[in-house]
Amino acid sequence: MKRNPIAALCRPAFLLLLAFCAAIPARAYDPAVAGSADDPQYCGACHQRIYKEYSQSVMGSDLQNPIVYQFFTATNARGEKDGMGYQGFFPGQAGDCAQCHVPRLVLKEHKAGREVDLGQAIRDKADFGISCNYCHGIEKTVVKKEGTRYKTGPVNTVTLDGSGSVRGPGKGGKSPGHPIKVDPALRTSEFCSQCHLNQEEGHAKTRNEGRGVLAISTYEDWKLLYDKGIVRQTCQECHMPLLPGRQEIAVGAPKRHGARAHSFVGAHDPATLRDSVSLDLTTRIVGDELVVTTVIENIGAGHGIPGSGPIRAALLKLDVFDADGNVLSYTGDKNGLLHPLAGMGNPQTGQRGPQDWGGMPGRFYAKPLQSPPDPKTGQPRLGVGGFQAEKVAFDTTLKPFTPDRGEFRFKLPPGKTPVKVVARLVYRWAPIGLATAKGWKVDDRPMRVVSRTVERS
Ligand code: HEC
Ligand code: HEC
Ligand code: HEC
Numbered sequence: 052m053k054r055n056p057i058a059a060l061c062r063p064a065f066l067l068l069l070a071f072c073a074a075i076p077a078r079a080y081d082p083a084v085a086g087s088a089d090d091p092q093y094c095g096a097c098h099q100r101i102y103k104e105y106s107q108s109v110m111g112s113d114l115q116n117p118i119v120y121q122f123f124t125a126t127n128a129r130g131e132k133d134g135m136g137y138q139g140f141f142p143g144q145a146g147d148c149a150q151c152h153v154p155r156l157v158l159k160e161h162k163a164g165r166e167v168d169l170g171q172a173i174r175d176k177a178d179f180g181i182s183c184n185y186c187h188g189i190e191k192t193v194v195k196k197e198g199t200r201y202k203t204g205p206v207n208t209v210t211l212d213g214s215g216s217v218r219g220p221g222k223g224g225k226s227p228g229h230p231i232k233v234d235p236a237l238r239t240s241e242f243c244s245q246c247h248l249n250q251e252e253g254h255a256k257t258r259n260e261g262r263g264v265l266a267i268s269t270y271e272d273w274k275l276l277y278d279k280g281i282v283r284q285t286c287q288e289c290h291m292p293l294l295p296g297r298q299e300i301a302v303g304a305p306k307r308h309g310a311r312a313h314s315f316v317g318a319h320d321p322a323t324l325r326d327s328v329s330l331d332l333t334t335r336i337v338g339d340e341l342v343v344t345t346v347i348e349n350i351g352a353g354h355g356i357p358g359s360g361p362i363r364a365a366l367l368k369l370d371v372f373d374a375d376g377n378v379l380s381y382t383g384d385k386n387g388l389l390h391p392l393a394g395m396g397n398p399q400t401g402q403r404g405p406q407d408w409g410g411m412p413g414r415f416y417a418k419p420l421q422s423p424p425d426p427k428t429g430q431p432r433l434g435v436g437g438f439q440a441e442k443v444a445f446d447t448t449l450k451p452f453t454p455d456r457g458e459f460r461f462k463l464p465p466g467k468t469p470v471k472v473v474a475r476l477v478y479r480w481a482p483i484g485l486a487t488a489k490g491w492k493v494d495d496r497p498m499r500v501v502s503r504t505v506e507r508s
């Protein structure tokens with residue numbers, strides 16, 4: 052048997068070399084073969100419209116998303132190691148991150164008893180990610196729950212077809228490109244649950260022991276509401292919008308009714324975001340105070356808003372201005388102030404940027420996770436990834452058809468000049484503190500804005 056000299060050095064006795072060993076790249080993967088049936092472009096030659104929708108979607112471009120790579124490898128936007136991310140906490144380990152991001156490669160390697168390092172797989176271009184052939188080559192998806200914990204991810208929940216047939220919802224006739232198997236399971240939310248449900252493994256052996264929280268709960272959130280009849284659509288019915296009239300499914304094929312877009316629209320789509328919520332605002336004057344009441348309701352999502360991901364948030368920011376444009380001071384209680392995760396500025400200097408809204412009037416909708424205190428500083432940690440988390444810190448996501456009411460009080464200036472109220476609801480994909488540290492630019496995506504002038508005669 053051949054011995055790997057580097058592996059031999061990496062025995063525990065050589066503790067000083069540990070950092071070096073962690074930096075040894077994991078095994079290289081065979082590059083994915085361009086033009087093979089696994090390549091979405093291969094399918095796209097005939098399914099041109101679908102390919103276009105898919106390649107512009109977030110799921111179709113997951114492997115080009117630098118955030119995924121950086122969060123796994125614990126590097127920042129400049130490519131430097133910063134420790135913030137999976138391999139910062141678990142150096143050299145693969146974890147289960149690759150499962151949902153490069154599923155085909157993982158299922159192949161898993162069969163051979165090997166793990167996949169997501170960073171290495173992305174660098175090697177070893178997989179096409181959430182590809183056509185992956186989704187349309189699945190024979191069966193199950194939702195597995197043991198006690199209170201799920202077993203999640205394709206390795207635990209998916210069986211591949213393997214026959215070379217393409218599975219479809221039953222819209223096509225015959226294809227010169229491939230045999231077809233009709234499979235109604237593609238239309239179920241369970242199909243999407245394989246990735247949109249993520250039970251962290253938990254790392255009982257590490258010092259900061261993660262307990263394995265349900266870091267992505269979208270499918271469960273949906274299921275509870277669907278079973279009660281509160282939500283009536285499946286994931287596909289909202290996220291793969293029905294196309295109007297009759298559509299060509301493949302070039303030259305007969306036009307058919309009932310085709311759905313492969314756009315997987317969600318929180319990156321301005322119209323989807325806007326139509327998901329309503330925002331009402333009323334004002335009244337009580338003595339020398341202005342009382343503003345807001346009512347926000349999730350009227351369009353089949354789960355909480357934000358839909359998932361422990362780092363996402365929706366923020367309501369409320370400002371009241373006098374006739375000269377000065378901000379009125381807030382006199383209400385602290386329920387009307389934004390959570391520190393809305394941004395508290397530079398932790399060293401306290402200097403605030405324009406997106407640091409923590410402590411300002413507004414409301415914060417999110418489901419952040421809490422990890423054990425930082426061993427160096429003893430500080431509790433909120434708003435980072437789920438892999439070390441021990442619990443959900445709080446859940447203020449907007450539940451469908453459950454209005455959220457906020458009340459805010461402001462001190463009115465003397466005199467009778469009108470004041471102006473501006474209520475702004477935005478979607479923020481990462482906490483501003485984390486984003487600044489990583490060098491990520493966070494756009495605040497508009498959801499709803501209401502402004503009103505209050506006369507005082
Ligand atoms: C069970 C499936 C699954 C596993 C395992 C998984 N992910 Fe994900 N990941 C997802 C899904 C689904 C999303 C979409 C996020 C959402 O729900 O909003 C996502 C999103 C992300 C994003 C956000 C990208 C962005 O632009 O905001 C990052 C970063 C990420 N994953 C990294 C990781 C890392 C690192 C690991 C391992 C610790 C991991 N993922 C494990 C399914 C998974
Ligand atoms: C995330 C999984 C997923 C990916 C990736 C995916 N599809 Fe689909 N596809 C579906 C689902 C689900 C349906 C069924 C939609 C329905 O009718 O409810 C579908 C339907 C179809 C249909 C039937 C026609 C229609 O519009 O309903 C065709 C053809 C198709 N997909 C081709 C492709 C091609 C080509 C790609 C890659 C460019 C692709 N798909 C990528 C999940 C996926
Ligand atoms: C040579 C052209 C060609 C190629 C390449 C091709 N397809 Fe198709 N596909 C078709 C045609 C034609 C149909 C039937 C359309 C119809 O009858 O409306 C079809 C039908 C389908 C259907 C619908 C089946 C059903 O009844 O619901 C799916 C799903 C699908 N293809 C997926 C794929 C995937 C995934 C790939 C890549 C692995 C691919 N196709 C490659 C031509 C092609």
Ligand code: HEC
Pocket residue numbers: 109110112113114116119150151152154181186242243244245246247286287290291315316317318319320
């Ligand atoms: C193999 C894993 C996998 C499967 C299967 C899967 N997804 Fe995803 N999905 C992801 C990942 C990973 C992301 C995050 C991509 C990113 O941000 O880079 C994502 C992102 C999304 C988004 C977010 C879009 C946005 O704008 O933020 C939506 C919506 C979505 N998926 C819907 C679906 C639906 C509907 C299905 C079932 C038909 C499905 N997904 C099946 C892994 C998967």
Ligand code: HEC
Pocket residue numbers: 240243244247269270273274282284285286287288289290317318323324326327351352353354355356357358359360363
């Ligand atoms: C009734 C329509 C509806 C249904 C059903 C629905 N969604 Fe959504 N989803 C939305 C809307 C609207 C948004 C945008 C608001 C938000 O981010 O929560 C969204 C957002 C998302 C996002 C992006 C989350 C984020 O904050 O980045 C993902 C991922 C997602 N949905 C997945 C799913 C999955 C998986 C299912 C099925 C288990 C599902 N959705 C069912 C309407 C729906």
